[in-house]
Amino acid sequence: MKAAVYYENGDPSVLKYEDFPDPVCHPKGILVRVEAVSIEGGDTLNRFGGPLVTKPHVVGYQAGGEVIEVGSEVTNFKVGDKVATSGAFGSHAELRSVPARSAWHVPNGFDVKKASVMPVAFGTADDCLFEFGHLKAGETVLVQAGASGVGVAAIQLAKRAGATVLATASSDERLEKLKRFGLDHGINYRTHDVVQEVMRLTDKKGVNLVVDSVGGSTLQGSILSLAYRGRVSMVGGAGREGMKVDVSSLMGGNRTLQGVFLGAEIAGDRAYNNIQRLINEAAAGQLEVLIDRTFPLSEAAAAHAYIESRKAVGRVLLIP
Ligand SMILES: NC(=O)c1ccc[n+]([C@@H]2O[C@H](COP(=O)([O-])OP(=O)(O)OC[C@H]3O[C@@H](n4cnc5c(N)ncnc54)[C@H](OP(=O)(O)O)[C@@H]3O)[C@@H](O)[C@H]2O)c1
Structure with a gap:
C-alpha cells in the first residue's frame, strides 16, 4: 500500500509518500480500505516530537473507510460496512488494521469523510463538557x-x-x-x-x-x-x-x-457507545462536522503545513 511516512520527527517536510507493507487483519480486528484520513491535533504533535513505533512511521489517529476483511472473532462488522476508526498510529495510509473495538458504524447515507472526523474530536469534547x-x-x-x-x-x-x-x-x-x-x-x-x-x-x-x-x-x-x-x-x-x-x-x-484523556476511556462501554451515539446524531443532522479542506494522501506534507499555518477551521482530511 501507499502511505505518508516519516523517518524522523520534524516539520511537515519530513512526511514522504512511499510504499509501506500492508497491515494484517487480527482475529479480533478489521481491515479497512481508507477513504478519508482526519488529521488530528495529536498527529501534528506526534510528527513533531512523538515516538516512532516503526521506522519509517505511519502517523495518525483517525480514518474512515470500508471494511475489506473481518477477523475470525469479530461478530459486529462485515465486509462492506462503512466505519470510522481510531488508533494510536497508522491512519495516514491506504489500508488500516484496527481492533473491532476501535471502529464505529457509519450509518447508511452518512458521508464517511464526516464520520472519519468524529470519534476523537466529538468524543473528547463531549467528555470535557459532560462526563468530566x-x-x-x-x-x-x-x-x-x-x-x-x-x-x-x-x-x-x-x-x-x-x-x-x-x-x-x-x-x-x-x-x-x-x-x-x-x-x-x-x-x-x-x-x-x-x-x-x-x-x-x-x-x-x-x-x-x-x-x-x-x-x-x-x-x-x-x-x-x-x-x-x-x-x-x-x-x-x-x-x-x-x-x-x-x-x-x-x-x-x-x-x-x-x-481529560479520551484514550484511557475509549475502549470502555461508556465512551465507545457515546461516540456511536454522537456519530448517529450527526448522521441524523443534529450535529455538524466541519471539514475545512481535503488534500490527496500523497500531499500529506502540504496538508500538515496548511494546518500549521493556522488557517484551518475544523478538520483537514487526506484522501488516498
Ligand atoms: N486528552 C485527549 O483525550 C485529547 C483528545 C483530542 C485532542 N487532544 C489534544 O488537544 C489538542 C487539540 O487537538 P485538536 O485536534 O483539536 O487540534 P487542531 O484541530 O489541530 O487545532 C489546534 C488549535 O490550537 C490552536 N493553537 C494554539 N497555539 C498553537 C500552536 N502553537 N500551534 C498550533 N496550534 C495552536 C490553533 O488555533 P488558533 O490559531 O485559533 O489559536 C489550532 O487551531 C492537541 O494537543 C491534542 O493532542 C487531546
Whole structure:
C-alpha cells in the first residue's frame, strides 16, 4: 500500500509518500480500505516530537473507510460496512488494521469523510463538557482554540445543552466562522486579553467551565477565567509550551482543574457507545462536522503545513 511516512520527527517536510507493507487483519480486528484520513491535533504533535513505533512511521489517529476483511472473532462488522476508526498510529495510509473495538458504524447515507472526523474530536469534547465537566443548562463555557477540531465540536455540544458559549481563536476571521455553530462571544486572543474579556462578558463573574486543549500560558488564563466553583477540563497541549501553571486561585474559589484523556476511556462501554451515539446524531443532522479542506494522501506534507499555518477551521482530511 501507499502511505505518508516519516523517518524522523520534524516539520511537515519530513512526511514522504512511499510504499509501506500492508497491515494484517487480527482475529479480533478489521481491515479497512481508507477513504478519508482526519488529521488530528495529536498527529501534528506526534510528527513533531512523538515516538516512532516503526521506522519509517505511519502517523495518525483517525480514518474512515470500508471494511475489506473481518477477523475470525469479530461478530459486529462485515465486509462492506462503512466505519470510522481510531488508533494510536497508522491512519495516514491506504489500508488500516484496527481492533473491532476501535471502529464505529457509519450509518447508511452518512458521508464517511464526516464520520472519519468524529470519534476523537466529538468524543473528547463531549467528555470535557459532560462526563468530566458536569456542564448544566444555563452555565457559561469558554472553549479555548474554538476553531480546532475539539473546539468546533465543544461549541456545538455546549450550545445545544443550553450553555452560553465563549471561544478564543487567533483571528477575527476564524471566530466569525464559528458563529453558526452556536458561538455567542468570540475572543481574538491576539488583540484582546482573554481573562479581561471573559470578565467583561460575564459581569465579572467568570465562566463555569473551560475546555482547554492548548495548555501553557493559555491554561493559566483558563484558570483565571473561572467563576466560583468553576471547572477547567484540561485536555491538550496544542500550544507546545510547558505546563507550569499557578493554581493558587483554585482553592479559595472552590475551583477544579481536571485532566481529560479520551484514550484511557475509549475502549470502555461508556465512551465507545457515546461516540456511536454522537456519530448517529450527526448522521441524523443534529450535529455538524466541519471539514475545512481535503488534500490527496500523497500531499500529506502540504496538508500538515496548511494546518500549521493556522488557517484551518475544523478538520483537514487526506484522501488516498
Ligand atoms: N486528552 C485527549 O483525550 C485529547 C483528545 C483530542 C485532542 N487532544 C489534544 O488537544 C489538542 C487539540 O487537538 P485538536 O485536534 O483539536 O487540534 P487542531 O484541530 O489541530 O487545532 C489546534 C488549535 O490550537 C490552536 N493553537 C494554539 N497555539 C498553537 C500552536 N502553537 N500551534 C498550533 N496550534 C495552536 C490553533 O488555533 P488558533 O490559531 O485559533 O489559536 C489550532 O487551531 C492537541 O494537543 C491534542 O493532542 C487531546
